[in-house]
Amino acid sequence: MTEISNAQLMDRLKAAADNVSVKLGGLSDADILAPTDLPGWTRGHVLAHIAHVSNAVARQVEYALRGELVDFYDGGQGGRTQAIEMHAGHTAAEHRDYISAALTRALTVLDGLDEAQWSLPISYRNGVVRDGALAYWRELVIHLADLKLGRGPETWSKEFCLYLIEFLSVRVPAGIRLKLLPLALPPMTVGSGENAVSVSGMLTDIAAWLSGRTPTMGSLRAEAAADSVELPTLLPWPSAFSAK
Incomplete structure (x- = not known):
């Protein structure tokens, strides 16, 4: 595909985050408990993962701006699993607040980057900030589809x-x-x-x-x-x- 610019990628991220927020806004506590096609995961698990990925991406960039590298997930793979399980059972309102804060954190730090900073090294796949932002785009779009709220793969561009x-x-x-x-x-x-x-x-x-x-x-x-x-x-x- 034709490579998109960093500014275009930022636009895609904001649109994907908006889609998540809109769909999350209509969920009830009972909706959160519905199973998904991901083994052992309810919608609550998917939502917790979206928030956790948002914070992980933000953390990668925040440390990169200080010239430091940090694990993608706080506590590694074990920390990822623990965080998802800890937050999966939240109420719909708690998920909305948690995801809103996480989306804002990630989008704010990414939106404040200059062109050179998109190439700063991060630990995610031994890459650079742009790699982390592309991963974030994937995560937001694909996991929104996992929620089965009318934004399935048939809507992917x-x-x-x-x-x-x-x-x-x-x-x-x-x-x-x-x-x-x-x-x-x-x-x-x-x-x-x-x-x-x-x-x-x-x-x-x-x-x-x-x-x-x-x-x-x-x-x-x-x-x-x-x-x-x-x-x-x-x-x-x-x-x-x-x-x-």
Whole structure:
């Protein structure tokens, strides 16, 4: 995809945060307890994770501005799990307050950066501030879809889908080359193995599948050597703790 500027990325982040806030505004305490497709997670877990990621991104940038590196999650992976479980059972009002503060913290520090500061090093995947902001965009958009509040993968923009496919190309197993055939768009290839598999369908369905979410349009078809096959099993999602 055509790389978006830092200012454009900031616009996308603000829009994604607004979407989260709007959808959260209509939730009741009972809605918070509803299960999601993420194993063992209720909506409350997803909302707690969104807030925790917001604070994690803000912390990365705040330390970067001081010339310091800090773990992405306070307390590492264990701290992440503990924080999510601690806040998952909050009331709807408590979730709204917690997420509002976390979104404001992250967006404020990112919005105050000059161009050079977007390239400051952070610990997230041994990257720079821009990498953390891109991760934040992914988290806000994808986890809003996980809440099942009318902003599913079918609403993802072409720009977001193309970016997500590029980022998640590392999920293609060794030995497989995926030829992606999104409807009404040019084909693209991810992976470099000798075994070619073609996956056709709506761009949003392809992006949803690569992100481990259920395609909502039901359009995906996989073929190998002109025969219908099952969609390949993908590798794990890239870890926040992995190198770039």
